[in-house]
Amino acid sequence: MSLNLYGWNDIRNKEILEFDESDLVPGRIISSSRGIFTIITEAGEGRAELSGSFMYRVVSNTEYPVVGDFVLARKESNLFIIDKVLDRRSLLKRKAPGVTAEEQILAANLDFVFLVFGLDGGRSFNVRSIERLLTLVWDSGASPIIVLNKADLCEDPDIYKSEAEAVSLGVPVIVSSAAHGLGLDEIRTVIEKGKTGLFIGRSGVGKSALTNALMEKEITETGDVRGDDRKGRHTTTSRDMFLLPWGALLIDSPGIREIQLTGDISSVDETFSDIAEIAANCRFHDCSHENEPGCAVQESIQAGDLSEGRYRSYQKHLKEIKYQQRRGDSRLEKLEREKWKAIGKEYKNFTKKNG
Ligand SMILES: Nc1nc2c(ncn2[C@@H]2O[C@H](COP(=O)(O)OP(=O)(O)OP(=O)(O)O)[C@@H](O)[C@H]2O)c(=O)[nH]1
Ligand SMILES: [Zn+2]
Structure with missing residues (x-):
């Protein structure tokens, strides 16, 4: 090997x-x-x-x-x-679920992250979730690719594709069906030999089914979606990396429900580069785009050029990351203090023992 x-x-x-x-x-x-x-x-x-x-x-x-x-x-x-x-070239992380200020690292050294959504009419597809995952991925240093799976269960996938493209600003959007083998070639083209990709998305969107289809054999268990509420059962128990037939590496991660953002503000500006561009024309450089005079962002909303929903999503991402940064800083300082305290104690014990 x-x-x-x-x-x-x-x-x-x-x-x-x-x-x-x-x-x-x-x-x-x-x-x-x-x-x-x-x-x-x-x-x-x-x-x-x-x-x-x-x-x-x-x-x-x-x-x-x-x-x-x-x-x-x-x-x-x-x-x-x-x-x-060893040094991590990219790092996918979110705020750990719950009240903690800790970050949870999901994976490292990724070249691509595929944001997988299901077009089966459930709660999976939603432009606000696309924006949220985009901010997560822009922060990681890997490149995002959007995958709209289960196209075979959708009357008109192109409508969703356009909606996704409208919020993803140039990020590739691939329409796929793991069941019918649709879109697999596009995924293959993106992730070349030697590159590492990861599938992220809610449970039941078809991450394992896509992995199996790309592996050209059954390697990970796929769960049957319950007919009643269209919710997939959680089936993936451990994260795993697979060597695909053409030499690319693929990580199939367990379904995620909650994504709270962490990391750097610049990732928000990347997801919302349209708003960042408009904001450059605000009168005050530290404009909060709420009710300042001469706010170009508010003017855009009034003029109907920027949707209220997208603007609110942008503000929410910013707020979440800033809050998390403040909490994270104080937590790290505390950890450092504890570490030095422990080392100090050990040194004292050592000098006591050795005179
Ligand atoms: N019709 C159709 N069904 C699909 C497609 N992709 C996946 N499925 C089905 O959807 C269900 C869930 O698929 P999985 O691949 O287990 O979903 P997952 O995203 O890996 O789910 P977790 O492992 O729980 O995160 C399974 O019954 C699959 O057979 C598709 O493109 N079309
Ligand atoms: Zn402004």
Whole structure:
């Protein structure tokens, strides 16, 4: 097995030269679940856990390996012990669900994220959800692609395609049917050999079905959508990366319901580049676009050039990220303080013991 098949390359080889511990081998995380990982290395695939020193060094939960991460590990009998996570070229994250201020890392080192929606008439397709996922992906550093699946269950997919295009401003929109093999070639063209893609979307939109169709065989379980309420059952239990027949890598992630934004404000300006452009003409450079005089954004809404819904969505993204940034900053400061306190205590114990 060559790790190059899993996205390893010469640049990564140079990156690890500085780590001269010869018992460490590079690998890529292909699944992770509660501290147990599956890693792929030159020596094959195996179970992996974190080293004691890794656990000791961790300050924030965002440092733990996730699917897509490149790591250095040492082999101990039939287990790999992960000692280091290598530099992440892109990072898909959201605010962790619940009241916590923590971020939850979904995957690392992605080139593309496919935002999958279902055109089966349920709650899956919604332009506001497209905007929300776009902000998430723009923040990650990967490129977004929109996939409107289950086209076979839809009278007129083109209507939805236009709606999606109207809010996605140049991001490709692919209409697909995993059931009928529609749109698969377009997905294949986007994600070339050696690149890593990830499917994200609500449960039941067909992420696993699309993965299976692209793999050209049944590898992940697909669930039957209950007829009564058109809601898919949750079927994917672990995140997994697959090597597609033409050499691309694909991660099928579990269905997500709640997406609270985190990260950088610039991702909002990327999703809403139309509004950002208008806002450049506001009289005040720090205009909040609410009721300031000379607000170009409000003028656009009055003139009917910008929809109220899209404007509100923009404001909501901004507010959410700013709030999360304030909470995140104070949380990180607290973690740093605790870490230094612990180190200080240890040093005191050490000097006490050793005189
Ligand atoms: N008619 C039709 N059914 C589809 C299509 N894609 C998926 N399905 C069906 O929709 C149901 C849910 O598909 P999955 O692939 O399990 O959905 P998922 O997004 O992976 O769901 P989670 O794993 O729960 O996140 C299954 O019964 C699939 O057979 C499609 O293009 N057309
Ligand atoms: Zn303004």
